[in-house]
Amino acid sequence: MKSLEGKIAVVTGGSSGIGLATAKRIVDEGAHVVITGRRENELKEAAAVIGKNVTTVVGDVSRLDDLDRLYAVVKEKHGHVDVLFANAGAGTIAPLAAATEAHFDQTFDVNVKGMFFTVQKALPLFKDGGSIILTSSVSNVKGLPGFTVYAASKAAVRNFARGWALELKDRKIRVNCLSPGAIDTPALATTTGLTPEQAEQAAAQFTSQIPMGRRGMPEEIAAAVVFLASDESSYITGIDLPVDGGWAQG
Template sequence: MGKLEGKVAVITGGSSGIGLATAKRFVEEGAHVVITGRREKELQDAAASIKTNVTAVLGDVARLEDLDRLYAIVKEKHGHIDILFANAGAGTIAPLAVASESHFDQTFDVNVKGMFFTVQKALPLFNDGGSIILNSSVSNVKGLAGFTAYAASKAAVRNFARGWTMELLGRKIRVNCMSPGAIETPALETTTGLTAEQAKQAAEQFTTMIPMARRGKPEEIAAAVTFLASDESSYITGIDLPVDGGMAQV
């Protein structure tokens, strides 16, 4: 018996990186997983790599009609949700002096608005006693030049966990944050707006900020999310769990 045997889990941003690694781990632990993503080929490739007990639903968390369609499919296929990993996020580098309105809006549309309605629209399907895990970031407590809109959006996510913990106590639904540090995912090269050389330099700079002197692996994040999703964390709610090699801790 796996830690998540027979559970139904929804993972947003499940086509690569942390989301995909977590989907694979959830399935290994016995869950049925529904993954979402904005890029159809990557999403289908992700589902093929998971192989079993997975449903892929194309969609953008910042589009409420896409969230409605996601949960309609979950309801039709499974009837309920036990676990939600609200993982989808976006972050491009833009210093304050040159940041545009579109940069700000995109960041908050995905990381804040998308997160808010991902959770809200899941609630009618949620089993009492379930687990919600929000993907925040160590930037929610760090000052990182060029990432201020992103960091502010992730600080909002941290506060969502606090407020929703209190709102959902009556249903015994636990809500926790998980905050990664610098992780070896494609995001640094593909979504931040950096060139390949700049991304390499950024990875090296991040490494100097980490006491463990390396970036984390998506599988290490997946292990922490699995813990928060499972009954092993039954007396934990409202926390922010940093998985960062000590980056924001010392």
């Protein structure tokens, strides 16, 4: 029997990278998945890659109306949620001396406010005994110059998992945090504000600091998410699981 047979899962930030790889793996494990992202064309392409048992909803997690629309679709189509992978996130480089209010607000609106209300608004649909997985980052414990606002937002996510694991224990809903390290996705070149050359240099620098000597693949994050989503992790809640090739231990 597949580990998520018959489950209903929601994946935010599901149109590319870690979110897409995880949504595909969740379906491979027997679940139906609802994915959301900001760009309709990318979502359609992601659904084609996943191939079956997938519903797409265009939306921005920092907009509460969009979250309401997401869960209205989930309720209408499936009636409940068993697994939530709250994965949508954003991060651009800005040194302390140069960071703007807009940079700060955008980062926290998506990574903290968006995360908070993604989970809050899912609760009425959540089945007791379900699993919530939050995407944090190795940066929640590492000092990364230029990424301090992003790192602070991801440290907030890590603490959400601690508190929510206690708040939701009576419903037997487990809440865990997953912290990827440097993962080989397009995001480094497309969303951080780096030029292609700078992104390549950053990837090389990250790799030199990783004990395993390479960046991770989105499928390796997906495998960890499925573990935390399934009954294989039935005695695990409130943790931060680094999937980072040992980077956080250096």
